[in-house]
Amino acid sequence: MRLTDFWDRLEQTFGSAYARSIAADYTFTDLSGRTINQSIAQGVDTATIWRAVVAAYPDRVPARLR
Template identity: 45%
Template sequence: MRESELWRRLEAELGVDYVRSWAGSQVIADLGGRTVSEALADGIDIKAIWRACWAFLELPDRMR
């Protein structure tokens, strides 16, 4: 998965206007207590970031 795909999926769920704010403020335990923005900056695998977001947002299995 590319970073652009991660943002596309998050935008689809959270909205274009909110997604960057959410990604910079919502701490996710599955990312080691990081935000999405911090996880990206720290070089965490993008698929791992998506899986953590998927679980945190309680998205349906089809979105996995």
């Protein structure tokens, strides 16, 4: 998944401002306790990051974006 696609999905799911807040502030167990921003900076594949978001927010992510 391209980085632009990742951000688009995140913003569609949470809205622009909240998506940026989640990326900076929320640590994900599936990302070894890292935030989205930290994971991107460390070169984690965006598809892996997206799967972590879906796992953490299963009721929030629309089926079409999974």
